[in-house]
Amino acid sequence: MSEYFRQRGGTIGFVVAIVLTAIAFFWMIRPFMVYIVVAAALATLFYPLHLRFVRRFKGREGLSALMCCLVLVLCILGPVYAIGQMVTLQALELHQSAVPVVQRLMEQDNARILEQINDTRLGQYIDVRRVDWGATAKEVLGAGAKAASTVLNKTATSVISFVTGFFIVIFTLFYFFRDGQRIVARLKYLSPLNENHENRLIEQFVLISRATVKGTIVIGLIQGSLGALTLLCFGVKSWLVWGVVMVVLSIIPMIGPWLVLIPAGLIHIALGSVWQGVVIILISVVVVSNVDNLVRPVLVGRDAKLHDLMIFFSTLGGLMLFGVLGFIVGPVIAAFLVAMLDIYGNEYREHLDREEAGGA
Structure with a gap:
């Protein structure tokens, strides 16, 4: 008996x-x-x-993983650098074009400018002459200077954090490419779950990963590009800046590019360009907003899609808890929860059916 307890305790x-x-x-x-x-x-x-590179390099997985990571680095950093340069230039142009307008409003001849604004369609609804534009401009400039100071103070930290995180991902990705099959086999060997449950969890991880990475990012790029081209066609300055903003907004469920396009259309209508504003709004509602419904099933299939409410809260929760990369991590965690609940339901189906029948 003592030997039993000793072994049990050990x-x-x-x-x-x-x-x-x-x-x-x-x-x-x-x-x-x-x-x-x-x-x-x-x-x-x-x-x-990676498997294609493995075949090309005759089974040398280390070299194949390295080449795959280099391709991803070039495909990600190249466009990010080019777009970043263009966005910076357009943001500076937007700032330079806005400063003279604010300065003119603060000068003595602003009555003539306000009279011109009041003669537009906007003047039918708002009497801009009653607004103290000088004080308003000072408040806007003060808030802008404060915001710019905050952004500049955080820029260095953000850049360092982004670069560090990016290279950690690439470094980890190299070993996942090279040793991925061995890592998965070892985890399955140590797992207490049976093989069917293990395969179900792995399948769910693969599906939701493809849905979030391929679906969300590609659809965001398509929506942002369509929105930017729409603004460019109708003469909106800094269209690329707003395009980048729309790409970011498209990642967030229930938000999307309409948050930029519809106000842009309303501003056109208010300033007298009625048909241009109506067309921008129609493109936002009919074309850009439906890209998700048309493209996502083609890219990732309907099987990988979680319930809309689950996507909404898991994405927002992931963004709040994990930062920018949370739009991937949040849905992955939600997918694992759904998969484990499905496994539980299948494993204890008879018991649950008896409980439901007894309760009825």
């Missing part, structure tokens, strides 16, 4: 030691968990590219 103690060590390890690497999940999601999406 087993329990060993399990407790494993659990405590695992908790300590995950607590230690918790700042990097977001990058690990993002790297895993990217690995599932681009693994076919």
Whole structure:
């Protein structure tokens, strides 16, 4: 009996030691968990590219993983740098064109300018001559200067954080490409779940990773590009700046490019360009907003799509908790929850059916 309790106690103690060590390890690497999940999601999406390189380099997985990572770096950093340069130039042009307008409003001859504004369609609804534009301009300039100071103070930290996170993702991605199959096999070997449940979780991770990375980013780029081209066609300055804003907005569920396009259309209508404003609004509602419904099933299939409410809260929660990369991590966590609930429902179906029948 004493031998039994000694063996039993040794087993329990060993399990407790494993659990405590695992908790300590995950607590230690918790700042990097977001990058690990993002790297895993990217690995599932681009693994076919890695296999193509493996065949080309005759089975040398290390070289293939390195080439795959280099291709991704060039494909990501190249366009980001080019667009960043153009956005910076257009933002400076927007600032330079806005400053003279504000200065003229603060000068003595602003009565003539206000009279011209009052003669437009906007003047039918608002008497702009009653507004103290001088004081308003000073408040706007003060708020703008304060915001610019805050942005400049945080820019260096944000750039360093982005660069560090980016290279952590690429570094992790290299090993996921090279050793991914061995890592998955080892995790399945140590998992207490049966093979069907393991495959279900892996399948769900792959599907939601493709849905969030390929679907969300590609659809965001399409919507932002269509919105930017719309603004460009109707002569809106700094169209590329607003295009980048629309790409970011399209990532957030229930928001999207309409938050830029509809106000742009209303401003055109208020300033007398009625048909231009109506066309911008129609393009926003009919074309840009329906890109998600038309393109997402083609890109990722309907099977990977979570319920809209689950997507909404998991994406917003991920963004708030994990930052920019949360739009990937949030839905991945939600997908695992849904998969585990499905496994539970299938495993205990008979018991749940009896409970439901008994309750009825």
